[in-house]
Amino acid sequence: MAKSKKPRIMSQEQVRQFIKENEIQSVEDIQTVLKDMFAETLQGMLEAEMDTHLGYQKHEDDKKDTTNRRNGHSAKTVRSDYGEVELEIPRDREGEFGPLIVKKGQRNVTGIEEQIISLYAKGVSTRDIQGHLEQLYGIEVSPTLISNITNKIMPTIKEWQSRPLMRTYAVVFLDAIHYKVKQDGMIVNKAAYMVIGIDMDGHKDVLGIWIGENETAKFWLVVLNELKNRGVEDILIISVDNLKGFSEAIAACYPHTEVQKCIVHQIRNSVRYVNYKDLRKVTTDLKPIYQAPSEEAGLEALNQFEAIWGSKYPLITSSWRNNWAELATFFKYPPEIRKIIYTTNIIESYHRQLRKVTKGKAIFPTDDALMKMLYLVTQDVMKKWNGRVRNWGQILLQLSVFFPERVAGYLP
DSSP, X not given: OOOOOOOOSSOHHHHHHHXXXXXXXXXXXXXXXXXXXXXXXXXXXXXXXXXXXHTSOTXXXXXXXXXXXXEEEEEEEEEETTEEEEEEEEEETTSOOOOSXXXXXXXXXXXXXXXXXXXXXXXXXXXXXXXXXXHHHOOXXXXXXXXXXXXXXXXXXXXXHTOOOOSEEEEEEEEEEEEEEEXXXXXXXXXXXXXXXXXXXXXXXXXXXXXXXXXXXXXXXXXXXXXHHTTOOEEEEEEEOOOTTHHHHHHHHOTTOEEEEOHHHHHHHHHTTSOHHHHHHHHHHHHHHHTOSSHHHHHHHHHHHHHHHTTTOHHHHHHHHHTHHHHSGGGGSOHHHHHHHSSOHHHHHHHHHHHHHHTTOSOBSSHHHHHHHHHHHHHHHHTTOOSXXXXXXXXXXXXXXXXXXXXXXXXX
């Protein structure tokens, strides 16, 4: 059976006439003409939407069946596959018109690739992306096409992951989140190593994401060395969980950095093996330790806790004592700094937002598939980080007391 030919949009004669009328002499000329045609088409569709909204066409006053009417236009620039396009968005007097072809706030009309990447960033499955595009646009896309389109952001991710960083950070948070990934025909647990930094101007930033085997201090050493290679010379305070060997890895790269082990992680580890009927009481009796006004008062509260629970749960008190030097770091600082560093809440909050999107993906097919989603969600999260840490001016002055030489150059 002979393969049917696609119908021509224009005949050869029409093409020649089109070239002549538009004085096309180069590829750039073609691009310009197509851009103008695209803009005219969009503008026509916007005007048609307004006609439908009002129920009558422009200048058809005798067919009016509404008190609402046209109210001029507002200029808008959108990005398209042909470059930036200038549009005139119709307005109605009652302010009810909301165009569908170019929605309010929409600045990008480049089409299907952006749709796919946007859906992927929201954690929508490949199958649901296929269904969405078929329902809205009547087009079928394969899983391979979706993968190829999302793969286009990999060079951007690599550039982001290797970008130069600030010379000094006030506080850096290190933590990992775990996922299942296919590898060599098997499903393995992988750790996504995350680093968030607060710079000397008080702004938060995700400094990088690394995919590796289950969380180890050895891999964190690789991450810290990479931060150093990207320009991070100094970190005042690092907040971490209680992973064994973490402190040694930090000392190897940043020997002058103070380490604060996360109090929340310590509490979780403390109550892991507590009998359920004792759980509330043990948790309550731990509070005076980390809520104490000073390190001395904290140690006294730990002694009291040991007197009550030491014989039944000796591992709890031994864990607090063994880790005390880095659990108690925050006691020396004023409340504003304490609040920031005594837990890894900043990075835990970021993780919660990642989990909201990734919870529908039980298994990722590759490391790259996991990295693509984490990167896209991270970019959405960071759009909301548009201000400084609260009371940063005061916090910076407080840090200058504890780290005078290292902070002096950043004071106003």
